[in-house]
Amino acid sequence: MVQLRPRASRAPASASAMVDEGPPASEEEAEHGLLLGQPSSGSAAEPLEEDEEDDELDDEAPEELTFASAQAEAKEEERRVRETVRRDKTLLKEKRKRREELFIEQKKRKLLPDTILDKLTAASQTDLKKSPVKLKEVKLQKKNEECEQGSDSKKAKVRKVQTVGQNKSYLALRLKDQDLRDSRQQAAKAFIQNCLYGPGTNRTTVNKFLSLDNKRLPVKKAAAQFLNHAWGSQKKQNAKRFKRRWMVRKMKTSKK
Amino acid sequence: MGEFKVHRVRFFNYVPSGIRCVAYNNQSNRLAVSRTDGTVEIYNLSANYFQEKFFPGHESRATEALCWAKGQRLFSAGLNGEIIEYDLQALNVKYAVDAFGGPIWSMAASPSGSQLLVGCEDGSVKLFQITPDKIQFERNFDRQKSRILSLSWHPSGTHIAAGSIDYISVFDVKSGSAIHKMLVDRQYMGVSKRKCIIWGVAFLSDGTVISVDSAGKVQFWDSATGTLVKNHLIANADVQSIAISDQEDSFVVGTAEGTVFHFQLVSVTSSSSEKQWVRTKPFQHHTHDVRAVAHSPTALISGGTDTHLVIRPLMEKVEVKNYDAALRKITFPHRRLVFCAKKKQLLLFQFAHHLELWRLGSTVATGKHGDTLPLSKNADHLLHLKTKGPENIICSCISPCGSWVAYSTASRFFLYRLNYDHDSVSLQRVSKMPAFLRSALHILFSEDSSKLFVASSQGSLHIIRLLEGSFKHLHTFQPQSGTVESMCLLAVSPDGNWLAASGTSAGVHVYNVKHLKLHCTVPAYNFPVTALAIAPKTNNLVIAHSDQQVFEYSIPDKQYTEWSRTIQKQGFHHLWLQRDTPITHISFHPKRPMHILLHDAYMFCIIDKSLPLPNDKTLLYNPLPPTNESDVIRRRTAHAFKISKIYKPLLFMDLLDEKTLVAVERPLDDIIAQLPPPIKKKKFGT
Numbered sequence: 001m002v003q004l005r006p007r008a009s010r011a012p013a014s015a016s017a018m019v020d021e022g023p024p025a026s027e028e029e030a031e032h033g034l035l036l037g038q039p040s041s042g043s044a045a046e047p048l049e050e051d052e053e054d055d056e057l058d059d060e061a062p063e064e065l066t067f068a069s070a071q072a073e074a075k076e077e078e079r080r081v082r083e084t085v086r087r088d089k090t091l092l093k094e095k096r097k098r099r100e101e102l103f104i105e106q107k108k109r110k111l112l113p114d115t116i117l118d119k120l121t122a123a124s125q126t127d128l129k130k131s132p133v134k135l136k137e138v139k140l141q142k143k144n145e146e147c148e149q150g151s152d153s154k155k156a157k158v159r160k161v162q163t164v165g166q167n168k169s170y171l172a173l174r175l176k177d178q179d180l181r182d183s184r185q186q187a188a189k190a191f192i193q194n195c196l197y198g199p200g201t202n203r204t205t206v207n208k209f210l211s212l213d214n215k216r217l218p219v220k221k222a223a224a225q226f227l228n229h230a231w232g233s234q235k236k237q238n239a240k241r242f243k244r245r246w247m248v249r250k251m252k253t254s255k256k
Numbered sequence: 257m258g259e260f261k262v263h264r265v266r267f268f269n270y271v272p273s274g275i276r277c278v279a280y281n282n283q284s285n286r287l288a289v290s291r292t293d294g295t296v297e298i299y300n301l302s303a304n305y306f307q308e309k310f311f312p313g314h315e316s317r318a319t320e321a322l323c324w325a326k327g328q329r330l331f332s333a334g335l336n337g338e339i340i341e342y343d344l345q346a347l348n349v350k351y352a353v354d355a356f357g358g359p360i361w362s363m364a365a366s367p368s369g370s371q372l373l374v375g376c377e378d379g380s381v382k383l384f385q386i387t388p389d390k391i392q393f394e395r396n397f398d399r400q401k402s403r404i405l406s407l408s409w410h411p412s413g414t415h416i417a418a419g420s421i422d423y424i425s426v427f428d429v430k431s432g433s434a435i436h437k438m439l440v441d442r443q444y445m446g447v448s449k450r451k452c453i454i455w456g457v458a459f460l461s462d463g464t465v466i467s468v469d470s471a472g473k474v475q476f477w478d479s480a481t482g483t484l485v486k487n488h489l490i491a492n493a494d495v496q497s498i499a500i501s502d503q504e505d506s507f508v509v510g511t512a513e514g515t516v517f518h519f520q521l522v523s524v525t526s527s528s529s530e531k532q533w534v535r536t537k538p539f540q541h542h543t544h545d546v547r548a549v550a551h552s553p554t555a556l557i558s559g560g561t562d563t564h565l566v567i568r569p570l571m572e573k574v575e576v577k578n579y580d581a582a583l584r585k586i587t588f589p590h591r592r593l594v595f596c597a598k599k600k601q602l603l604l605f606q607f608a609h610h611l612e613l614w615r616l617g618s619t620v621a622t623g624k625h626g627d628t629l630p631l632s633k634n635a636d637h638l639l640h641l642k643t644k645g646p647e648n649i650i651c652s653c654i655s656p657c658g659s660w661v662a663y664s665t666a667s668r669f670f671l672y673r674l675n676y677d678h679d680s681v682s683l684q685r686v687s688k689m690p691a692f693l694r695s696a697l698h699i700l701f702s703e704d705s706s707k708l709f710v711a712s713s714q715g716s717l718h719i720i721r722l723l724e725g726s727f728k729h730l731h732t733f734q735p736q737s738g739t740v741e742s743m744c745l746l747a748v749s750p751d752g753n754w755l756a757a758s759g760t761s762a763g764v765h766v767y768n769v770k771h772l773k774l775h776c777t778v779p780a781y782n783f784p785v786t787a788l789a790i791a792p793k794t795n796n797l798v799i800a801h802s803d804q805q806v807f808e809y810s811i812p813d814k815q816y817t818e819w820s821r822t823i824q825k826q827g828f829h830h831l832w833l834q835r836d837t838p839i840t841h842i843s844f845h846p847k848r849p850m851h852i853l854l855h856d857a858y859m860f861c862i863i864d865k866s867l868p869l870p871n872d873k874t875l876l877y878n879p880l881p882p883t884n885e886s887d888v889i890r891r892r893t894a895h896a897f898k899i900s901k902i903y904k905p906l907l908f909m910d911l912l913d914e915k916t917l918v919a920v921e922r923p924l925d926d927i928i929a930q931l932p933p934p935i936k937k938k939k940f941g942t
Contacts, residue, residue, distance in 0.1 A: 181337060188335045188359035188377055189318070191403075195453055195470065195494075196512070196545065197932065202493060204936035206929055209543070215942045224929045 259625065263616050263918040267635060268605050268907065270593060270922055271930045273313075275559030277322040279330075280550040282502065287550065287557060288330055289565060290319040293608055293648065296332060296342060299586070301552065303783045305567065306802035306838055307590040308760050309744075311342055311349065312666050313608065315646035325365035325372055326386050333360035333374055339384070339391065347697060347742050348666065348713055353391055355382055364407040364416070373416060375404025381418055381427065397432040400425060408459040411504075415479065417465045419454025424467055426479045436482035440469055456498035458507060468495035468509050474519070476533065488535060490517055493935045497558075499551040506570075508556045510546025513935045515539065516558045516568075541566040541585065544934045561932055563587060582836075587905070587924070588857055590786065590838050594908035594920050597658035600676070601912060602638070603920070604654040604661065611652055611663060613639035613674075613681070616918065638681045641672070655701035660722060662708065664696035669710070673725055690729055693718065700746040707769075709755060711743040717757055719769065731772045733757075747788035749795050754811050756797050758785040764799060766811055776814045781805075787854065789842035798852055800839035804832060806854070806863070819865045826869050831876040832897065835859070843910050855909045860919070862898045870895035877901065 197203055210224040273293040280287050287299040294313030300306050318335040325331055330342045337359055343350040357376030364373045365386075372384040372391060379400035384391045397416075406419035415435075416427045426436040442452045453470040460466070464485070465477040472491040477484055493512035500507040506520045518537040524530045544562035551557070554573040559565045567584040574581040595604040605612040615636040621629045643649055643665060652663035661672045671686040698711040701722075708720040708727070715735035721728045735741070743757040743765075754775070758764040763780035767773070783801040790797050796817055797809045805828065808820040816824075837857040845851040845862075852863040870876055877899050903909065908920040 184337070184358045184377060185316070185318075185335045188361075188403075200450060202936050203933040205933050206931065208936075209934050210925065210928065212937075212939050212942050216939075224925060 259915075260917040261629075261915055262903075263912070263916065264903065265603065265614075265616070265635075265918060265920045266923065266926075267614065268594065268603075268920050268922055269926075270605065270607065270907070271927050272563040272587065272589070273608070274544075274547065274561040274563055274931070275565060276319055276547055277332075278548040278550045278557055278559050278565070279322045279324055280499075280552050280557060281324040281328070282553070283327055285552075287552075288322055288324065289559060290322045290332060292318065294319055294334070295608075295648065296322070296330070297589075298330075298344070299565075300784065300802075301567075304802045304804070304838070305584050305586060305836070306784055306786065307586070308784050308802075309344065309347055310589070310591075311347065312648040312650045314648065314666075315609075320359070320361050321363035321374070323363050323365045323372075326369040329386070331363065331365070331372060331391075333363045335359040337376070339363070339372070339374060341391070345741055346713055346715070347744070348695070351390060353384075355384075355393075357382055361403055361405045362407040362419075364409055366409050367411050367413050371413075373407050373409070375407050375418055377403045379403060379420070381407070381416070383429075383432075395432060397427050398434050400434070406454055406456045408457045408465075410459045410463075410479075411461040415459065417457045417459045417467075417479065419457040419467060419469075421454070422452050424454055424457060424465060424477065426465065426482070436479060438465075438477050438482050438484070440467065440471075440475070441473075442471065453494070455494060455496045456509075458498050458500045460500070460504050466498060466500070466507065468498045470494040472511070474498075474509055474517075486533070490535065491515065494545075496545060496547055497549045499549045499557075501551045502553065506551070508549045508551050508558070510542075510549040510558050510560065512545040513937060514542035514544055514546060514560070514562070516541065516546055516549060516556060516566075518556060518570075539568055541568065541583070543928065544931060561934075563927065563931070584836055586837075587927075588837075588907060588922070590840065592840055592908065595652065595654045596908070596910050596912070596918060597654045597656055598910070598912050599656060600658035602654065602658045603918070604652060606649055606652045606663070608648045609643050611639070611641040611649070611661065612637065613641070613654070613661070616912075636679070639674075639683065641683070643670075644668075651696060651698050653699040653701055655705035655722075656703055657705040660701060660705060660708070662699045662701075662710075664699060664710075666695050669693040669696055671708070671727070684725065686725065686727060692716075692732070693720075697742055697744045698746045700748055702748050702752045703750045704752060707748075707752065709746055709748060711746055711757060713742050715742045715759075717743060717746075717755070717767070719755075719772075733767055733772075733774070745785055745788050747790050747797070749790035749811075750792040751795075754790055754795060754797075756788050756790060756811075758788055758799075760784055764788065764797070764809075766797065775811065778807075778809050781807075786838035787840055787842045789844065791844050791849070791852075792846065793849060798842050798854075800842060800854065802838050804828065804835055804839070806839070806852075808852075823869055826871070829870045829874075829876045829897070830872050841908060841910065845911060845914070847914050853909075853911060855906055857906055858901060858904045860900045860903060860906060860909050864896050864898065867894055867896040870897060 207223055207225045214221055214223070273291040273295065275289055276292050277290045278287060285300070285302045287301055289297045289299065291297070291313065294315070294317035296311040296319065297307050298309040300308045316336050317340070319332045320335055321333045323331055328344065330344060331339060332342070333339045333355070337357065338352040338354050339360070340352045341350040355374050355376060357374070357378050357380045359377040360374050361377065362375040365371070366373070370386050371394070372386055374382050374384070376382065379402055381397040381400075381404055383394045383397065385394045400418070400420055402421045404418045404420055408417045410416065414429055416429060418425045418427060422440055422442065424438045424440065425434045426438070427433065428435050440452045440454060451470070454467050455470060456468045458466045459479070463479045465479050467475045467477065469475070472489055472493060472495055474488040474490055474495060475484060476486040490509070491511040491513055495509050495511050497510040498507060504521070506518065508516060508518055510516050516539040517535055518539070519533050520536045521531045522534045522536070524532055539556070542558065542560050542562050542564060544560055546558050546560040548560070549556065549558045555567050555569040557565070557567050565586040569581045569583070571581065593606045595606070596602070597604070601616040603614045603616065605614070615638055617631045617635040618633045619629045620632045623629055641661070643663070645665065645668070647665035647667060650664050650666065652661070654661050658676070659674050661674060663670050669689050671689065673684045673686060675682045675684070692712065693710060695713050696710045697713055700709045701707070702709070706722055708722055710718045710720065712718060717733040719730040719732070721730050741759040741761065743759050745758045747756045748754070753768065753770050755767045755769050756764055757767070761784060764778040764785060766775045766778065768775040778797070778799065781801055783803045783805070785799055786802050787800040788797065790811070795811045797811055799807045799809065801807070808817045809815070810817050835856060835858070839854050839856050842852065842854045845853065850865045852865070854861055854863070874895055876897060903919045903921050905922055905924065906919060907922050910918055912918050
């Protein structure tokens with residue numbers, strides 16, 4: 001039920017929101033939020049553990065403590081907590097920094113091939129128009145470009161593969177949504193099954209139902225499901241195996 | 257009639273799936289029926305209740321609601337949370353829109369037909385606007401606490417009633433807020449039941465809301481004050497469905513006990529104008545739950561878990577008391593599910609998600625007429641072919657030589673090559689089917705198994721040459737420009753020169769396979785075609801229509817044959833025209849060119865064209881003549897229609913060779929034995 005709520009509230013809006021590029025951005029934000037939340041929750045958990053330790057001490061025996069020692073201990077504790085918080089913060093900062101760098105790099109990666117592709121398409125169009133003499137020049141230019149921009153040609157290839165993949169040969173789905181939908185469908189099916197055939201619905205069995213007519217017929221027939229094939233299945237199997245072995249043994253002895 | 261050795265096949269373990277919803281369209285007099293496996297069928301009530309179209313089911317598409325909107329547009333919604341519109345011309349799903357509210361339980365089109373309302377699992381009621389080519393989300397109504405299981409519009413379109421668990425809410429459409437919440441009593445015969453589920457609501461124009469619930473009550477509420485006006489306790493079990501007539505003078509409810517009750521608005525005394533709702537007639541045509549009911553102007557329509565669709569005409573609404581006023585019970589689909597490879601004596605059975613291949617048994621014993629011969633070799637179950645993916649099989653076919661099997665789902669076409677090795681069968685899939693062969697509505701192999709004819713859903717016909725383990729696309733007959741109608745019945749002549757194809761309403765087209773062009777079109781007839789076949793040698797096309805008319809059309813001469821003209825002039829026997837199941841298969845005797853063999857679900861008939869036609873005074877269903885009868889009387893009573901009613905319900909019957917018939921029966925008791933359990937009822941004396 002907890003899973004149902006946020007989705008439902010978002011549901012009507014998402015129909016329109018799916019069109020623009022809002023959702024991915026919001027997801028990123030959500031991830032950041034989660035990252036921020038982690039250390040705080042961790043620090044909240046620590047005092048709890050200490051409480052438990054205290055409880056255990058209480059159980060054993062009350063120990064005498066001087067004020068000074070207690071104060072020192074408390075200060076030490078405070079210092080430790082502050083340090084951990086600071087450490088966490090720096091770690092988080094570093095992580096965020098790395099992430100940001102990654103994003104920038106990704107953006108660069110995304111941007112570069114496009115420009116090159118544009119150039120390339122422009123070049124190829126001009127190729128067709130230009131005379132073969134000029135072609136060499138263009139090629140030389142291209143080579144220069146490649147030298148300048150390093151391994152861009154590889155990236156262009158990658159990009160191409162992506163565009164081919166965008167064909168409608170498959171459908172991209174978020175597995176998370178599908179799981180949620182399936183589980184809801186299962187729940188709905190279970191609900192209807194329980195309503196119609198669950199306990200307290202006063203259902204009979206098919207066999208009994210068919211026997212109603214049979215009971216009042218002048219000529220009595222066997223029940224529709226006269227045999228319950230589920231009974232003694234293990235025993236039947238054992239008997240079958242035994243019979244086969246017995247047959248084999250008998251064949252062997254007769255041959256001798 | 258001739259004597260035949262008959263294979264009486266009863267191992268076709270076919271169970272139709274239960275009916276979940278029915279929706280009646282007054283404008284076109286059509287009935288849409290959805291089943292628990294997601295199949296949607298369309299019956300044409302003015303064409304003798306013929307099932308003229310169907311949309312194959314899908315495993316994840318459990319349909320919970322079905323409705324017509326904007327005239328002829330059909331929508332369904334189900335537990336996967338999607339609203340689906342069907343394309344009634346191309347016979348496929350037009351689009352599916354996610355409502356984003358979890359599983360959908362109910363749907364209702366506004367009285368004007370321009371808006372669609374769905375009730376979801378999360379308690380939201382969503383309003384959709386129907387645009388010419390799609391539907392568009394408009395807004396949400398106030399969210400309720402639990403799932404919305406039923407919905408109904410006020411005829412003016414200003415208010416709606418929504419049934420949930422334990423209460424009914426009345427919404428104002430303009431503001432979208434709930435104005436009343438009417439709590440339903442959970443008490444059931446003095447015992448508190450678990451929860452009271454409102455299975456159906458109906459909103460009348462005077463503001464009355466009628467509700468049916470799981471405690472067995474039919475209740476009348478005043479929507480202005482939100483109070484209970486009247487209460488009918490009608491069943492010991494759930495009341496699961498309600499439908500109201502357009503005039504609002506009668507309605508029908510269906511219960512889990514299988515009873516259908518008719519309520520009518522009747523004057524209190526003969527002179528006063530004061531009227532009240534009275535329960536008038538109970539009908540017990542079902543054995544299991546009645547999950548859906550509909551009310552046409554002249555009939556009550558009900559369907560349920562026991563898979564029967566029952567159409568009960570109302571006697572006071574019927575003007576002419578003819579056979580149309582009789583009860584109709586439709587159980588089996590009006591299309592073929594059994595295919596036969598005559599040379600190898602194989603039967604192919606089509607189920608929703610798999611195919612079964614059986615080899616018929618044989619006997620060495622002989623006997624006299626009417627004897628049951630013992631089998632010397634039992635029937636063999638050779639193959640069980642499961643489909644890939646969640647879609648149901650639309651159609652399938654086995655080639656006459658038995659070495660090819662083809663079937664199609666809504667998105668894929670499969671062709672298999674079978675190799676027989678004594679008692680074992682090996683299966684090899686023919687891969688790399690061309691892209692245009694994505695889904696088929698009908699598949700047919702030519703008599704010599706060298707060609708495959710496929711009627712695709714885009715209206716085109718493909719001809720494919722089959723080679724050993726591969727195939728070659730020969731030709732495609734494109735549909736005539738301007739028509740989008742898809743072909744759903746095919747027939748090929750035994751010499752392989754002619755191909756006849758019929759759509760859902762237009763006439764039958766005959767193609768010349770040799771020259772690959774359209775040869776002629778049989779004049780269109782008002783009623784849809786139910787079966788087609790081309791006779792050997794003469795190349796006469798025999799067409800059966802849903803109103804039980806049979807035509808014979810000579811393809812080489814491009815005109816109706818003399819026999820066909822005579823029988824049209826004289827007219828069929830009145831009992832022949834009153835049969836209520838369509839003819840589903842036509843075949844011919846290889847040695848007797850004057851015979852036409854045809855069957856429907858309850859009879860098998862051989863038409864002997866050489867004998868005189870029966871008139872209305874003669875006995876149509878002649879019992880088998882006693883042997884001691886004199887020749888003179890026999891000759892006097894003999895007429896062209898030889899009818900046998902021994903085998904029923906008959907799903908398939910065909911000639912294996914000159915002296916052997918195969919009949920596939922499906923007894924109703926075997927189907928009931930596999931249905932979900934019914935409600936327990938106490939019967940006196942048991």
